Amino acid sequence: MDETQIGLLAADPAGQAQVRALREIAEESAARHGRVPAGRRPMRVDALPSRITVTEALALDPDFSAPSPLWALIGVGGDELRPVGVDLEENGPGFVIAGPPKSGRSTLLVAATETLLRSGTPVVLVAPRRSPCANWTAGTASWAC
Numbered sequence: 001m002d003e004t005q006i007g008l009l010a011a012d013p014a015g016q017a018q019v020r021a022l023r024e025i026a027e028e029s030a031a032r033h034g035r036v037p038a039g040r041r042p043m044r045v046d047a048l049p050s051r052i053t054v055t056e057a058l059a060l061d062p063d064f065s066a067p068s069p070l071w072a073l074i075g076v077g078g079d080e081l082r083p084v085g086v087d088l089e090e091n092g093p094g095f096v097i098a099g100p101p102k103s104g105r106s107t108l109l110v111a112a113t114e115t116l117l118r119s120g121t122p123v124v125l126v127a128p129r130r131s132p133c134a135n136w137t138a139g140t141a142s143w144a145c
């Protein structure tokens with residue numbers, strides 16, 4: 001005969017009471033330990049979002065700071081999502097973004113440019129009249145859209 005033992009988190013074995021107890025343990029633990037450094041947290045695999053803004057991508061890692069003013073965001077990645085980019089100071093100055101039509105090239109260029117501008121790096125854009133880049137307004141950089 002098989003025997004199964006189930007550990008209870010609260011005296012009340014009802015599902016709702018157990019969920020409540022688990023939530024209380026999680027809240028107490030978060031309050032006691034705060035933000036645990038990445039290396040000491042259990043491994044987590046995040047789902048890739050279907051849409052994300054530059055601000056949201058950078059906020060994924062609160063400890064993140066661009067390694068140089070020429071660091072440009074190209075997306076998010078990793079098991080535990082974090083900003084992924086290219087440091088044009090280290091791996092530049094040339095960097096090609098290529099792909100078939102509608103593969104996301106302009107979106108990537110916009111995100112990369114936005115992060116360069118946030119670092120105070122001057123950007124010169126050369127773009128056709130009808131381009132997502134043409135939406136930028138002058139003032140923060142030199143434009144040639």
Ligand SMILES: Nc1ncnc2c1ncn2[C@@H]1O[C@H](COP(=O)(O)OP(=O)(O)OP(=O)(O)O)[C@@H](O)[C@H]1O
Binds near residue numbers: 099101103107108
């Ligand atoms: N990483 C991504 N994940 C999901 N959707 C994306 C991603 N990047 C871009 N898209 C979407 O795919 C579509 C095409 O993107 P985008 O215009 O950037 O591509 P493109 O390669 O520049 O296209 P085009 O050939 O028109 O120049 C847009 O609707 C955009 O929102």
Ligand SMILES: [Mg+2]
Binds near residue numbers: 105106107
């Ligand atoms: Mg395009």
